Amino acid sequence: MNxxxxxxxxxxxxxxxxxxxxxxxxxxxxxxxxxxxxxxxxPANPAARxxxxxxxxxxxxxxxxxxxxxxxxxxxxxxxxxHGAYTGEVSAPMLKDFGCAWVLVGHSERRSMxxxxxxxxxxxxxxxxxxxxxxxVCVGESLAERDAGQAIAVIQRQLAPVLALGAxxxxxxxxxxxxxxxxxxxxxxxxxxxxxxxxxxxxxxDGIGAGGIQILYGGSVKAANAxxxxxxxxxxxxxxxxAALVADEFLRIAA
Ligand code: PEP
Numbered sequence: 001m002n003x004x005x006x007x008x009x010x011x012x013x014x015x016x017x018x019x020x021x022x023x024x025x026x027x028x029x030x031x032x033x034x035x036x037x038x039x040x041x042x043p044a045n046p047a048a049r050x051x052x053x054x055x056x057x058x059x060x061x062x063x064x065x066x067x068x069x070x071x072x073x074x075x076x077x078x079x080x081x082x083h084g085a086y087t088g089e090v091s092a093p094m095l096k097d098f099g100c101a102w103v104l105v106g107h108s109e110r111r112s113m114x115x116x117x118x119x120x121x122x123x124x125x126x127x128x129x130x131x132x133x134x135x136x137v138c139v140g141e142s143l144a145e146r147d148a149g150q151a152i153a154v155i156q157r158q159l160a161p162v163l164a165l166g167a168x169x170x171x172x173x174x175x176x177x178x179x180x181x182x183x184x185x186x187x188x189x190x191x192x193x194x195x196x197x198x199x200x201x202x203x204x205x206d207g208i209g210a211g212g213i214q215i216l217y218g219g220s221v222k223a224a225n226a227x228x229x230x231x232x233x234x235x236x237x238x239x240x241x242x243a244a245l246v247a248d249e250f251l252r253i254a255a
Contacts, residue, residue, distance in 0.1 A: 015233065015234075015236075016212070017212065017213075017214050017236045018048075018049055018214065018236070018237075019047065019048040019049070019230065019236060019237045019254075020048060020049050020050075020051070020174065020214050020216060020236060020237035021046075021048045021049070021050050021051075021216075021237050021238050021240060021250070021253055021254040022050070022051045022052070022053060022074075022102065022136060022174075022176075022216065022237070022238070022239050022240065023050070023051070023052040023053065023240050023241075023244025023245075023250055024053050024076060024104060024107070024218075024239055024240065024241050024244060025052060025053065025054050025055060025058075025076075025244060025245060026055075026076070026109070026241060027055055028055075028245055029054065029055060029058055029245075031058075031061065034054070034058055034061055034062070034065075035061070035065065036247075037245065037247050038052075038061070038062060038065035038066060038071075039065065040247035040248075040251075041066070041069075041071050041247055041250070041251070042065065042066060042069045042071060043069070044070075044071065044251050044254075045070065046251055046254035046255050047254065047255060048237055048253075048254040048255075049070070049072070049237075050070075050071050050072075050250070050251075050254045051071065051072040051073060051074060051101065051102055052066075052071065052072075052073050052074075052244065053073070053074045053075060053076045053102060053103070053104050053136075054073060054074075054075070054076075055076065056075060056076075056090055059073070059075060059095070059098040059100065060098060063098055063099045072101040072102065073099075073100060073101065073102070074095070074100045074101055074102025074103050074104070074133070074134075074136075075090070075095050075100055075102070075103045075104070076103070076104045076107065077090070077103070077104065077105070077107070077110055077124075078090060078091065078092050078095060078103045078105065078124050078127060078128055078133070078135075079091045079092070079124070079127065080120060080123035080124045080126075080127050081127070082127065082130070082131075091127070091131075092127045092128045092130065092131030092133055093131045095128075095131065095133060096131045096132055096133060100133055101133065101134060102133065102134050102135075102136055102174075103124075103128045103133050103134075103135055103136070104135075104136050104138060104176075104239075105121050105124040105125050105128065105135045105136065105137050105138065106118075106121030106124070106125075106137055106138045106139065106158070107138045107178070108138060108140050108178060108180045108183060109183075112180070118157060118158050118160065118161050118162075119161045121137065121138075121158070121161070121162070122161035122162045122164070122165060125137050125162055125165065125169075125173060126165055126169065129169055129172055129173070134172060134173065134174060135173050135174070136173070136174045136175075136176050136216070136239065137159075137162055137173055137174070137175050137176065138176045138178050138218070138239070139154075139155050139158040139159060139175065139176070139177060139178070139201075140155070140158075140177060140178040140179045140180050140182075140183075140218075140219070141154040141155065141179055141180065141181075142154075142180045142181065143180065143181035146179065146181065151179070151197060152196075152197060152200045155177070155197060155200065155201060156200070156204060159175075159201065159204055163204060163205075163207075163208050163210075166208070167208045167209040167210045170205065170208060170210035170213065171209075171210045171212070171213060173210075173213060174213060174214045174215075174216060175201055175205070175213065175214070175215045175216070176215075176216040176217070176218050176239040177194065177197050177198055177201060177215060177216070177217055177218070178217075178218035178219050178239060179193075179194075179197075179219050181219075182218075182219025182220050183218065183219050183220070183241065184220070184241055184242060185219075185220060186220050187219075187220060188219055188220040188221065188222075188225050188229075189217070189219060191228045191229050191231065191232050191235070192232075194217045194229060194232065194235060195232035195233070195234055195235060198215050198217065198232065198234035198235055199233075199234050201215050201234075202215060202234045214236040214237060215234055215235065215236055216235075216236060216237045216238055216239045217229050217235050217237075217238055217239070218238060218239030218240065218241070220241075220242075221238040221239075221240050221243060221253060222243050222249065222253065223243070223249050223252035223253050223255075226238060226252075226253040238253060240253060
């Protein structure tokens with residue numbers, strides 16, 4: 001499958017927006033385990049579009065194992081630079097070379113462990129778009145920020161430099177709302193908590209004329225809680241960490 005603009009091809013779901021379920025493998029996997037997981041995903045035909053974001057060394061494996069299937073693939077980070085003396089970084093054109101469709105930018109683990117600023121995340125999203133990748137821009141508040149009543153203000157601050165790229169760019173992105181306190185903790189936001197933030201994100205997007213893009217929820221999504229999250233009007237799918245490593249669980253989320 002030509003992965004270029006995969007996200008623009010689909011049309012079947014919530015409010016006219018395709019349901020999209022993306023797995024974030026984080027730093028998990030090895031050749032043997034990946035082969036089994038990808039082989040189990042390959043023939044799947046769930047209701048949602050599905051994709052996997054794998055560690056850089058396994059992009060070629062994903063490309064080969066998923067070629068010709070409806071499952072698309074991507075990376076978990078990208079450099080803001082197209083090339084140059086940036087040891088250890090991977091550029092968007094390099095990801096494009098591997099056939100990537102997607103790249104996560106601004107995952108909370110990158111923001112907190114690698115000091116990625118809101119502006120750098122926007123720069124990465126811009127670089128991804130320039131290479132023909134769809135950036136999945138992750139935003140989310142910490143527990144302290146939520147408890148201080150700052151959740152929506154934090155999301156708006158994180159989104160501001162992304163929105164400043166303009167409607168034409170933002171319309172080619174996906175946003176993932178991932179409250180930091182729900183990632184890998186087993187503690188999911190309630191559908192109502194998530195919907196409140198998704199509606200605020202939608203309003204911000206609407207403000208620049210980009211309200212039609214997908215907004216995914218991420219944070220301890222499992223088969224058992226996916227349907228209630230997806231029943232919310234502004235939740236268009238999920239970014240899934242731990243549960244994406246178990247084929248059956250991941251596919252039941254996307255079913
Ligand atoms: C993630 O890493 O993006 C994530 C949502 O993780 P988990 O599903 O394990 O909470």
